[in-house]
Amino acid sequence: QSALAQPRSVSGSPGQSVTISCIGTSSDVGGYYYVSWYQQHPGKAPKLLIYDVNRRPSGVPDRFSGSKSGNTASLTISGVQPEDEANYYCCSEAATYAVIFGEGTKLTVL
Amino acid sequence: QVQLVQSGAEVKKPGASVRVSCEASGYTFTTYALHWVRQAPGQRLEWMGWIITVSGKTKYSQNFQGRLTITRDTSASTVYMDLTSLTSEDTAIYFCVRQGIPSPPGNWFDTWGQGTLITVSS
Numbered sequence: 246q247s248a249l250a251q252p253r254s255v256s257g258s259p260g261q262s263v264t265i266s267c268i269g270t271s272s273d274v275g276g277y278y279y280v281s282w283y284q285q286h287p288g289k290a291p292k293l294l295i296y297d298v299n300r301r302p303s304g305v306p307d308r309f310s311g312s313k314s315g316n317t318a319s320l321t322i323s324g325v326q327p328e329d330e331a332n333y334y335c336c337s338e339a340a341t342y343a344v345i346f347g348e349g350t351k352l353t354v355l
Numbered sequence: 356q357v358q359l360v361q362s363g364a365e366v367k368k369p370g371a372s373v374r375v376s377c378e379a380s381g382y383t384f385t386t387y388a389l390h391w392v393r394q395a396p397g398q399r400l401e402w403m404g405w406i407i408t409v410s411g412k413t414k415y416s417q418n419f420q421g422r423l424t425i426t427r428d429t430s431a432s433t434v435y436m437d438l439t440s441l442t443s444e445d446t447a448i449y450f451c452v453r454q455g456i457p458s459p460p461g462n463w464f465d466t467w468g469q470g471t472l473i474t475v476s477s
Contacts, residue, residue: 281463290467342461344402
């Protein structure tokens with residue numbers, strides 16, 4: 246598998262909730278604990294948003310949350326803000342300590 | 356604070372090789388594995404491989420088998436990424452990344468280098 250499946254784009258108005266899905270297999274998302282999410286603004290390095298499926302690093306607003314069910318992980322932004330407009334990537338551990346990223350999702354704040 | 360500082364941008368011809376360095380500071384170098392992740396223009400993040408800095412053990416993505424070598428110099432707190440037989444498809448920003456907890460390798464990434472643009476063009 247070359248990449249975890251993510252929607253190419255999602256959008257929402259300020260204050261709305263937005264969910265980004267990340268679909269893998271039992272060989273990555275479904276079978277391993279380390280699922281993480283990254284936010285990347287244009288021209289910048291990615292920033293860790295969520296780790297261990299649903300944990301937030303200090304400094305990340307609590308409107309960002311993560312979850313997982315079976316082979317699908319999800320990132321939810323509750324009350325999207327204009328500064329959240331960016332690209333989002335999921336990431337999972339895979340067999341024999343490999344790593345796989347998602348295809349990436351562009352969030353547009355309307 | 357934890358920092359990863361990478362070497363500068365390079366332009367290479369097809370068929371050539373490239374070495375990118377990544378100097379770590381602000382923590383004990385041998386505690387955490389370091390990874391390389393690349394991003395072609397307008398494309399997704401792609402994991403390349405990791406090195407366990409205390410032992411030098413490596414793992415590479417199958418997409419780079421035979422072309423990629425990751426090494427480290429513990430005395431200089433520096434990791435190196437060597438990629439050979441370059442083609443235009445290797446044009447990308449290459450990131451050095453520290454994982455979030457010491458082990459196992461491949462958990463999550465809490466610190467990213469600034470990125471190094473490698474352009475492959477004749």
